[in-house]
Amino acid sequence: MSKRLVNYGQRQMGEQSEEITEQLKSFMENNADAISIVDLEGKTLQVNSAFEDFFGWKNDEIIGKPFPIIPEFLKESVNELHSQVREGEQKKGFETVRQRKDGQLINVSISLFTIRDNKDEPSALAFVYRDITDQKLAEATLKESEERYRSLVEVSPEAIFVHRNGVIEYMNPMGAKMLGMDSVDDIIGMSVFQFVHPDSLETVKKRIKIMRDDYKAVDLLEQKFIRLDGQEFYGETLGLPIIYKDRPAIQVFCRDITERKKTEEILCKSNMLSAVGQMAAGIAHEIRNPLTTVKGFLQLLRESPDKKDYLEMTVSEVEKIEILANEFLSLAEPEAKVWESIQLTDILDSVIMLAEFQAIINDVEIIKEYKKNFAWVLGEPTQLKQVFTNVVNNAIEAMPKGGKLHIQLKYEGESIVISFIDQGSGISEERIKHLGQPFYSTTEKGTGLGLMVSTKIIHEHKGEIQFSSEVGKGTIVDIILPIDKNSQ
Template sequence: MSKRLIDYGQGQMGEQPEDNTEKFKSFMENNPDAISIVDLEGKTLQVNAAFEEFFGWTNDELIGMPFPIIPDFLKESVNELHDQIKAGVQKKGFETVRLRKDGQLIDVSISLFNIRDNENEPCALVFVYRDITNQKLAEAALKESEQRYRSLVEVSPEAIFVHRNGIIEYMNPMGAKMLGMDSVEDIIGKSVFQFVHLESRESVQKRIEIMRDDHQAVGLLEQKFIRLDGQEFYGETLGLPIIYKGQPAIQVFCRDITERKKTEELLCKSNMLSAVGQMAAGIAHEIRNPLTTVKGFLQLLREDPEQKEYLEMTVSEVEKIEILANEFLSLAEPEAKVCELIQLYEILDSVITLAEFQAILNDVEIIKEYNADSASVFGEPNQLKQVFTNVVNNAIEAMPNGGKLHIQLNHQGESAMIRFIDQGCGISNERMKHLGQPFYSTSEKGTGFGLMVSTKIIHEHNGEIHFSSEVGEGTIVDISLPIYESSQ
C-alpha cells in the first residue's frame, strides 16, 4: 500500500532520499488516525489501515476512484475546499461529517494539506480524519442538560443569581422582579451589596468569604434586602461556589419570605394576646375570691368591730393575695441568688421537720431513705427548700386518708437524685400534660404557680424535674441536681 504511494510520489516529485521514504511509510502505517491521499482530480491514491477500519473501504477498492466518503450534500463545498488547499491554505481540525461504506454518517475532525513536487507545485492532497462521534454526543448531552437547567432556572419561582467578586453576572427573571427591576439587563453588572440591607451586610460578607475561600456551600439564612425603590423585604438565601463561564463564581438562591414573616409576627402577637388574656382571667379569678371574703368581713367589722375572728379571716385572705402576688414576682423578676455549698440531707431534714405537723394531721408517715448523706450541691438554699416544701406539701395533700411518703436521696453518676414517692390518688395522663401551666393545679386551692416556680428553680440550678403517676397508685417526683465536684 505504502509502496504505491511512494512510487507515485517518486514519479511526481522525483527521487526522494531513502530516509524520507521510510519516515513517510512509518507515518502512514502507524498513525491511529484515518489518512487518505488523493490527486488533484479527487481520485484516491492511498489510504492507511486506520482509514480502512474506520470507513469500511479497502485500499484496493479506492485506488483510482473518486472519493466515496463525501455525502452528496457536501460535494460542492468540498470542491471549494480542495481549491483552497491547492492554493496553499492549510486546514486543521475543522469539524464536518463523512460517509461510511455502510451508509452511516459520522462526525469527524479533519486536518488537510497538500504535497508539492520539485517545482513547488501541488501534486496531491493529504486528509487526516479523527472520529469525534463520542465528543459530539457528549457535547449534545451537555448542551441538552444546560438548556434544561437554564429552562428550570428561567421559570423558577425563586430568585437565582450568579455573582463574581460581588458583581452580578447573571439573574433570572424572578430575581429581577424581586429586586424591583423591569428586566434582567438592568441588574447585570451591579454590586450585590447595593441590594443588601445594612443589618445583613456583615453576615452576607462572611458567607461570601466562606464560599470563595473555603469552597463550601452555605445553608439557609434569613437576611434583609432592599429593592430598587428602597422598600425593605426579608429573603431566605442559600449559596454555593460554582464555575461560571470558566471562572470561579457564587450562585445564590433567594426566596422572598416577607409575607411569611408578617404572618409569623401576627401569630406571635395573637398568641401573646391570648396568653395575656388567659393570665388576666386567671389573676382576676384567683384574686376575686379572697377579695370577696375581705370585702364581706370588712362590712361585718364595720357593724361589729369587736369580732376578732372577722379580722383574722380578713388577714388570712389578704395573705393569700400576697402569696399570689409574690409568685408572680418570682416569675417576672426573680430575686438575686446568693449561691453556696448545700448539703441536701440538711435541706430535706429541715423541710420534713416543717411538714411533720401537717403529716400527722393527715395520718401520713414520712420515711427517709438516704443513701448519699454526703451529697452536696451548689445553689441557693432557700429556693431549693421552697421546691422541696412544695413537693412534700402536695404529696401530703394527695393522701387525705393517710399513707406513706418516701423521701430518697441517692447518687446517680455525677448527679444527686431526690425522689418523693407518695401513695395518693395519683394523676391521670390527661392531667399530667397540663402540669406546670399557670392556673392549673391538682389541688382545689392551688394556682398552679407553685409547680411552675419549682420547675424554673430546678432548671436554674442545672437540674431536671420529672413526674410519673398512676391513678389510685400514687405519684413519683424525681429531681436531679449536679453534685458539687469536691463531694463526688
C-alpha cells in the same frame, strides 16, 4: 504493502528523495489519527493502518479509487474544498461527517494540506482525520442539560441571579420582578449592593468573600433588601461559587419571605397577648380568693376587735398573696441564692407541720416513711421548702374525700429521691405530658404557676421532677436531688 503504497504515491506525486519518502512512511504508520493522501483528481494514493481501522476500508479496496468516505450529500462541497486547498488555502481542525464502509456516518475533525513536488507545484492532498463522536455526543448532552437547566431557572418561582465582583451578569424573570424591575435586561450590569439594605450590607460582603476566596457555598440566611422603588423586603438567600461563561462567578438563590415575616410577627403578638391574658386571669384568680378571705375577716374584726383568731387568719391570707407575688418575681428576675448544706428531713417535717391543718380538714393522713437526719443536699432551704409545700398541697387537694399521703426518702446512686404518694383521683397520661408548663394545672381553678416554679427550682438544684399516675388510684411525684457528699 506500505512500500508498495509509497511507490504508488511517488509515481503520482513525482519523484521525491528517499529521505522524504521514509519520513512520510514513518509519519503515517506511527500516527494514531487516520491519514489519507489523494491525488488532485480525488483518487486515493495512500492510507495508514489507523485509517483502515477507523473507516473499515482495506488498502487493496481503496488505493487508486475515488475517495469512498465522502457521503453523497457532501461530495459537491468537498470538491469545492479541494479546489480551495489546491489554490493554497490551509484547512485545519474543521468539523464535518464522513462515512464508514458499513454506511455509518461519523463526526470527524479534519486537517487538510497540500503536498508539493520538486517544482513546488501541488501534486497531492493529505487528510488527517480525528474521531470526535464522543466529543460531539458530550457537547449535545451538555447543551441539552444547559437548556433544561435554563428553562427551569427561567420559570423558577424563586429569584436566581449570577454576579461577578458585585456586578449582575444574569437574572431570571422572578428576580427582576422581586427587585421591582420591568425587564431582566434592565438589571444586567447593575451592582448587587444597590439592592442590599444597609443592615445586611456587611453580612453580604462577608458571604461574598467566603464564596470568592474560599470557593465555598454559604448557608441559608435571612437578609434585608431594597427594591428599585426604595421599598424594603426580607429575603432568604443561599449562595454558591460557580463557573459562568468560563470565569468564576457567584450564583444566588433568593426567596421573598416578607409575608412570612409579617405572619410570624402577627402570630408572636397574638401569642404574647394570649399569654398576658392567661397570666392576668391567673393572677386575678389567685389573688381574689385570699383577698375575699381577708375582706371577710376584716369585717369580723370590725365587729369583734378582740378576736385574735380572725387576725391570725387575715395575716395568713396576706402571706399567701405575698407568696404568689414572689412566684411571679422568681420567674421574671430570680433572686441571688445562698447555697448551703440542707437536712431534707428537717424541711419535710416543717412542711408537714404547716400542712397538718389542711390535711385534717380534708381527712388526709400524712405518713412519714423516713428516718430523722436521713439525707443531706446542697441548695437553698426556702426554695426547696416552697417546692415540697406545693407538692404536698396538690396531693391533699387531689384527695377531697380523704386518703393517705406517703412521704418517702431513698438513695439511688449519688442521688436521693423524695417520693410523695397520694391516693387521689390520678392524672391521665395525656395531662402528665403538660405538667410543669406555664398555666397548665391539674385542677380546674389552678394556674399551674406553683408547679412551673417548682420545676424551675429543682432544675436549678441540678435535680429532676418525675410524675407517674394511674387514673382512679393516685399519683406519685418523685423529686430527685444530688447528694451533698461533703456532709456525709
